[in-house]
Amino acid sequence: MRLVETEAYRGPEDPGSHGYRGMTARTEVMFGPPGRLYVYFTYGMHWCANVVCGPPGVCSAVLLRAGEPTGGIDSMRARRPRITDDRLLAAGPGRLTQAMAIGKPHNGASLLRGSPLWCASDEVTASLREGEVAQTVRVGMSAGRGDELPWRFVIPGHPYASRRR
DNA sequence: AGAGTGATTCTA
């Protein structure tokens, strides 16, 4: 899966972050060491996955918002049988976790090389140049919760990025 | 536009 859209979340300085009011049982992983997955359940139905980025004690994570399937696309289609358009397989944080079969068991899992699930640059993402990644406000943020912060990162017009409804 | 769905967190 090639990531084409992400959002940054921080800690006490970011009212949109689960870590805004300090560490809780749910957000423990976000305050832990970097390179792990923070997975949370929301709206009674959906899982969302983040990559923890900050050093231990610092809350900082990146939400995986959309991806372009590279390998394993048949498995993804099988997991999302109602989807007929491949562009929608992982075009949204809940869709992406469905496509990749990420759920509660993955909370806290390592993403370092050698892990079953790992995270790295590929030739495409590594060659992105300044200006080829746009910054916008984050999705789903209401007023006063950091809705003005330009912490969504997306490849503009990318066919596999999430789209406005 | 509204429903669906349940964990988490806040308030008392």
Added chain:
DNA sequence: AGAATCACTCTG
């Protein structure tokens, strides 16, 4: 204990 909230998705 109860209420409010919620980094969403799908259907109509």
